[in-house]
Amino acid sequence: MSESLLPAVPPGTTYPPATELPRPPTPAPADAVEGAVDPERAARPVSAQRVLPLRHPGRWITSAIVVVLGAQIAHGLVTNPFYQWARFQYWFVRPVITDGLFITLEVTAYSAVLGLLGGVLLALARLSRSPVLRAISWLYIWLFRSVPLIVVLLFLYNFSALYRTLSLGVPFGAAFLHFDESKLATDLVVAVVGLSLNEAAYAAEVVRAGILSVDQGQHEAAAALGLPRRYQFARIVFPQALRAVIPSYVNQLIGLVKSTSLVFYVSLLDLFGSVQSMGSTYPGDIVPLLLVATVWYVILTSVISVIQFYLERHYSRGALRTLPPTPLQRLRVGLFALRARVRRETAI
Template sequence: MSSDAQATVTTEILPPRKTGTRIFGYGVLALVVVLTAVVATNPNFRWATVGGFLFDPNIFVGIANTLLLTVLSMVAGTVIGTVLALMKLSKATQLHVVAEGYIWLFRGIPLLVQLLFWFNLAALFPTLGIGVPGTGAFLELNANELISPFMAGFLALALHESAYMAEIIRSGILSIDRGQTEAAEALAMRPGQIMRRIILPQAMRVIVPPTGNQVISMLKTTSLVSVIALNDLLYSAQIIYSSNYQVIPLLLVASIWYLVMVTVLTLVQGRVERYFSRSTHVVTSK
């Protein structure tokens, strides 16, 4: 055998055999197919009823309220969380302590308890007033009228979410090297400018992925507001099946729409993550 042929033989790399992994994969796939067939052919699921209520107007009202509550709560939670993160990073001890206490309180109390608390706020404060201390309130509002089910759900979700967003945003800010701030300070940039133009744009690569997960989690968490009779997706399904007793089909309708919304949000999250991570892509010359 010539030296060239021998070199060819010795440098040939064979791919590793993955027979066991493939067999296991085919087994899992077969199990999924069987389970899908069982669910699809089981008459107790009443798929015809599911299809009949899938596009019911009342279901769409619930979807609209769910999406609205998710968007408003996430926006408010992100804004408050940003303020809390800056307070916690502040050199002022008072601001740091207040932020720590807020996060400890709203992250420690279960969300369901917070929902019920805000919904029953009128038991503590029958009227809510605005005014200068010692001179009386110049504007008084009935708490029962002001704290509607939607407002109670919004307050509970936004305040609860802000505690988590504060830690996400704080970790994103801390991920940026201190040298970036020092370089900006050398250029006589103000702290606000440094945060807006230098720190936050770079921190978004760290902040966006967990924030996207929080949005998806928030969408599903809104189902808790059904306990205070807020007409979200789950409550709309409950109202329908309380009159026709089609419990399983209506729960399937709600589940399908939750899956649709989560899928859309997941796709949006992926696009946003790719947008903010574009600066990390290495461009190689041909």
């Protein structure tokens, strides 16, 4: 019965001799097997095992070149007597410089607020359904983006030559109130009005781009809830648009800080005007005075950049899974990683 269970073999079939049959593969030694773990290494705890990082020689070479170039530039700034760092230290906090700095901050603050408010109104007019508002807004933006800022300031400074008095009353009729333009438009007012008019044209496009970046579904969802359009914009659309508005507008704000140097041409002594005036009085201190203005402008723009970081971090809540770490948090993480690395090195 056991023979009947064997498969039938066709007649004439031959088999190779036993010496020619394939042999089973010989198992490789343990240390040759791919992925084998060293017994001594496996016996050590995971915390004591050292992971070798991937080497990047090109990155180190580039970093070394940058460090050398930076060191050479810093050495040239410190050792070159042409910069007169002693005179720089003398002028840095002189009252004439700090007074000009306060005027720069004042003009920048007023112009930034008024420019942003005007930009929001112009952006809403560009997005309005009224063809008249759209046309006027477009014409304003086109005009003030085409005319240089210095021309606007000089035109406003000489505005009293065209209109000696300003009046309020019935259009094309009798006037009730009259104002002397020469007394009303002081140097500070002329500077703030000129910068605000110019800034509003650029801020309008920034705000409009931010509003258009908001997903259309947000508008539709707010309209489906029956919310008034003013409430939709103030509580739903504009807060989301700020995520896109803040980086671009802060960039405009930094440009505004540097544009305040042009108010010197309308007889307002801001930071640059004070430096220019002192440079005319003390010709030998022109270079250190220019360095004083440069350092103060760098400080102002750096402070604005720090404020920008925290504003972006605040308005990114809800849009990002994890907020970007602050510089202090990054410092703590770096110190903790350095401490852990030192402990591993000493343990080995």
